[in-house]
Amino acid sequence: MAEQVTMNQDGTAAIESDGVRRRDFINIAAVSFAGVGAATVLIPLITQMAPSKDVLAEASTEVDVSAVAPGQTIKTIWRKQPVFIRNLTPAEVADAEGVSVDGLRDPQSLQDRTVEGRTNWLVTLGVCTHLGCVPLGAAQGEVKGEFGGYFCPCHGSHYDTAGRIRKGPAPTNLLVPEFAFLSDTVIKIG
Template identity: 60%
Template sequence: MASGTQAPVADNPAPQGETRRDFLYIATGATAAVGVGAVVWPLVNQMNPSADVLALASIELDLASIEEGMAIKTSWRGKPVFARHLTAAEIATANQVDVSGLRDPQSLADRTKEGNAKWLITLGVCTHLGCVPLGAGQGESRGDFGGYFCPCHGSHYDTAGRIRKGPAPLNLEVPPYVFKSATAVTIG
């Protein structure tokens, strides 16, 4: 060999297949994934509704005892619910309103079930700041439009639960419900 040149070195090809290092990487990753899952699961699970809330997920309501022009209050998911038996005059008055001029335009038909326009079921929570409006109980003020009146800030709702005057931005909310018979309703 000439001086200044080195002898060729045999190339050591990389070993084929899994090595001990690959196994350690996979084992470490799997352990980390299980650890993250064990920490995250309780945090996610605590966001599920508790048993007492699930028990109130739906309620049965019998409307047979409500006379025309009267309403009852009940509770669903910790919120008051108003169920009102509308008179023919209240239905006619609600249907005569030009909905295009309302802040939250909805007709009575939009707020009741087809074939059951005489039953108005709403959450009894003012859409302004969450107070409970008056008008469902006997002798309570029904406001300027004969529906509900919120004494906290002066919102007036009509017989269809639509906002007509005051600071509330929206109509009283209609919860999900279905009629099981002519006078039996399931809310929720």
């Protein structure tokens, strides 16, 4: 830093330096003040847009499937929508694998809709893809449709045991949510 001594009008010496001047300090202080002010406004604005605790609680759900016998379906709720969890019998797995994917409206194999190594467990949203009705076939004694899976009573869509659309106005298969096995008997949906 170079310093230079000059004489003021009253005869006193003044030292000028190339370092920080008063104007530089005022600029730094003003920018810092503006930054703190912006943070004070933006932090509450951003945090209020975050999902609430009840929404985060529904982001995923865990289901114990140890009591679900082969051929049985249970219903649960995830994100305020019904979910069907079906334990397919070996015969149902064989029937689903025997269907030619090329002939389906929404071509998906059973392996595409299940977790590798656990093709007997099918997890689908229990919402018809036509207009959002809840299909029958999950409870004991309900109509399962022509293909032994699910039947939508609103407009007559028939789904097979793998939740694939086979007949009726529904455009796509029952949706498979993201799910994983946490253990041999617990499924995490979401």
